[in-house]
Structure formats: structure tokens, C-alpha cells
Amino acid sequence: MASRSTQILEAAARVIARRGVRGLRVEELAAEANVSTALIYYHFEDRSGILRHTLEFISDRAGRYTTRRDPDAEPLSPREELEQTLLLELQDTTEVRENSSAWGELRASAVFDDNLREELARATLVWVQEVAGLLGRVCPTAPAAALAASAERLTALLEGLSMRWLSGTLRVSRARTLMSEAIDSEADQLRN
């Protein structure tokens, strides 16, 4: 069973994905999470604490669904592992739509709200390092700086494509094709 604080963060991600960061009122969150506002303040202190913890929660959740593998399946090659980790962010499921919409919203609000910037930079860095690590297994002789640059580009491209998909400009199948070609191209460059 999810703890009370997880239950609140799950509800916060749902509300942000549905109505945006500015649509998140503590009273509404309490109703959505089926808890009292006092319990929310007890766990997260204030609205800005809720937003920071929701960002961390969303980032951890994306880490889980992009690395989830069927335990009975053949082990993946490093190249397949990299591709899956990135392409699982472009799936038309409720979980991914909700998580990515909320992430895009939190990223967009950080343009106006300094309070989110540190947590956003931290979560982005963790993600970039994870992708750089996977790229390093695909191209073991590539220098660390080149792996980091490739990982920054692939993750920024994924954010860009994901926002186009969620905002109705791009079909998810097209986003996946474009992403997949970018992975090939970055891996080619790293090998040369």
C-alpha cells in the first residue's frame, strides 16, 4: 500500500498533468488525495515543498517505467537497452502521458519560479548521467565529454518531441521514429 505521502504526490502529479502547476491548489489536492490539508502541510510544509517533491516523484517514476523489463525475456544488448529507456518515454499510456505532461509543466513553470530550479537541474542531471552511462556501454571507447554531450542532446530532444506530442503537434509514432534515428546518429558519431 502506498504511504500517505506517496498518495499525496500521486494526486499532485495527476492534478498538475490535468490543470497545470498554477491549477494546483492545496484544497483541491487534499480532495484529490482524499486527505486533509493539514496532513499535506505536515508532510510538505508549503506549496513550494509540494511542487519540489512532486518533481522528484515524477522523475523517479519515469526512471522506473523506462527501466522496467520483463524478467523472463532475453537480456537486451546495450544498444537495445538505450533505445528502450528513451523510447519508453514516448508511449501513449495514461502513466506516461500524465508523467510527461506534469514534467513539461514543472519545467515551464521553473522559467518563472526559481524555487523549482535546483530540483529540476538535479533531476535532469541524474537523467543525463543515466543516458550517458548507457551510451558508454554502446560505445565503450568514446570519451566521457562526448558521451555527456550526446546524452544532453538526446534527452533535450526527447523533451522537445514529448512536448510536441502532448501538445498535439506530432503523432507519437512519428516522435518515436525521429528519436530512434537520433539515437542511431549519436551512436554513429560516438563510434567515429
Place this chain on the structure above:
Amino acid sequence: MASRSTQILEAAARVIARRGVRGLRVEELAAEANVSTALIYYHFEDRSGILRHTLEFISDRAGRYTTRRDPDAEPLSPREELEQTLLLELQDTTEVRENSSAWGELRASAVFDDNLREELARATLVWVQEVAGLLGRVCPTAPAAALAASAERLTALLEGLSMRWLSGTLRVSRARTLMSEAIDSEADQLRN
């Protein structure tokens, strides 16, 4: 002198860049543009008309500052033309910060607001076609579908890098380096 409707759209872009789409109230816009709310409704009908026209205005303005060239300078090569057009979106000036913050905000709101989607898709398409045209001058023998895919990736990457820069995750100089390497890599792939 700017027309009254341009004056209103300039003010709307400023307000959205400062406080987000949800921070845009017609009364506040009237004060910022120094006009009456009646004049705003006369020109744009309703709040959703304001948002659609602001998106168009922002997109046209980006088209102007990314193609502005010194008339006395040497003409640019197709490769330089492409690079300038894209890198001029990553300049730490008030105009570009304001324009890109407002664009990111409108893109993020379109996740929740169907009303903006058509105009956003149109503006994105115009931009992708412009970049595909520039890529076609760099790589005249590349097939149209490959040019379109490269242009979609480069513009989506630019949106992703731009949001990271504006939300404080990435320095603008780093964003420019990553973008520049992506242009080289896409041009290389198109030539092979």
C-alpha cells in the same frame, strides 16, 4: 508606429513571458498595453482569440530576428545561414528570452487547451519547412523526407534546449555548442 493591435500583442507576449498563460488576465493586459479592455475585445473577440494571435505574433517575430542580417556584411553560405537561423534562438537578449519563454508557455498550455493546438501546429510546420529549406540548400541531393525529418529533429531539439536554458538547467553557451554539433551531425547524415 505600431498599430493598436500590435501594441496589444506585444504587451500580451510580455505578460505571458513574465507570468505564464494562466497569469494573463484581460484587465491586466489592458493596463500593460495602455488600452481599454473594450478595444482588446474589439480586436481579438475573447481570451482565446488573444492567445491564438499572440502565438502567431511570437512566431512571426522569431522569424524576423532569426533572419535579420547586416546588409553590409558578406553574404552567408547556406551552412552559415542555417546555423545562424537556429543559433539566433539561443541568445541571451530580452527579446529572445521573452519570445522563447512565451512560446514555451503557449506550447505547455496547449497540452491542456485544445484551442491553441491548431495555431501551434501551423506555426511549428512553417518553422520546420523553413529549416528544411535551409537544409536543402546545404545538402541539395538529400531526399525531401530526410530533410523534413532532420528539420523536425533540429527544431524539437532547439525547443528542448531553449526550455532547459530558460528554466536555469543549462547555460546558453552550452546550449549553443550542443545545437551547433547537432547541425553538423544532421548535415553529415544528409550528405551520406
